Amino acid sequence: MNGYISFKMVHKLLLSLMPSKSEISSRKEYFEIPWASLRGMVEPSFAERSVIHHRDYLTNGHVITSRAINITDTEVLTAEGRLVPYDYLVIATGHTDPVPKTRTERLEQYQADSEKIKASRSILIVGGGPTGVELAGEIAVDFPEKMVTLVHNGSRLLEFIGPKASNKTLDWLKSKNVEVKLEQSVDLNSISEGNKTYQTLAGDIIKADCHFLCTGRPLGSAWLKTTVLKDNLDNFGRLKVDENLRVHGRKNVFAIGDITDVQEIKQGYLAQKHALVAAKNLKLLITGGIESKMETYVPKSIKAFVSLGRQDAVAQFPFTTVIGIIPGLFKSKDLFVGKTRKQLGLDPHIVHV
Incomplete structure (x- = not known):
């Protein structure tokens, strides 16, 4: 398991x-609430609650690491x-x-990602699925002064849900000054740490201080x-x-x-x-x-939530699509971390190291 x-x-x-x-x-010696991981990249202290050591909640089971x-x-x-x-x-x-084995190393990884984001004026995100979109949203909201470019090889973002949700999400990202390039792929062979120039397979040049791969x-x-x-x-x-x-x-x-x-x-x-x-x-x-x-x-019928920063989200229901603060109230503020910790018998807010 x-x-x-x-x-x-x-x-x-x-x-x-x-x-x-x-x-x-x-x-790993821990488990991680997966949908909270991108918040941890802009706010490392958030990961203290979402990365949980097995011993904290499994009191009568045995974990083989x-x-x-x-x-x-x-x-x-x-x-x-x-x-x-x-x-x-x-x-x-x-x-x-590919994540570290220990909780300490994982938290250090979040700290390093956060420092990389803070030190960069321009950021490239490769991949327009939920991970890439949510990361773009987190950065755009917390660091509105940074230039964020999102490159996706599909014809629309969030292809796992309907086009209405995709279009609303695209409009939201553009309103936050995120540049979105659809139907383009970044030449992964041109990517290396410290390289600030990236080229798409179509020949476009993108300049960015750092990049994050958010592909499947x-x-x-x-x-x-x-x-x-x-x-x-x-x-x-x-x-x-x-x-x-x-x-x-x-x-x-x-x-x-x-x-x-x-x-x-x-x-x-x-x-x-x-x-x-x-x-x-x-x-x-x-x-x-x-x-x-x-x-x-x-x-279950098609229902999906994708966070867009700390307050907004896009939600697709069987008969309608909603974007903004209302769906954000359900997910984006705490990303269900407190609720999940409580279900595991842990304090929703306090982490005992």
């Missing part, structure tokens, strides 16, 4: 099954060579993200291709799951979050719903319940 939603699920499961033994394999590299029908093999037996397994490896991250499923679950991966590398979030053909293996082939947009709040369903079904099975009583996960 790995990732934010897996740890939230385990926390809920352990609370309801105190005598049960749960072991978690993670390549080593990534999983293989699975058999009965065991998980970790990178350090440890074999971990299991009765039930949950895979929640999400996306591959690969799914964290490559390691599964040589395991007993290799035939359960679809053409996109996602695990095929049934309506109970069990891997197809497996009675005791669940998968949740972005790594699944559930037909819905990939948003954090939906991953949380996966976790809740999987936790309920695991509790039922562990306590000897009847399989027919397992909870079914129904893919």
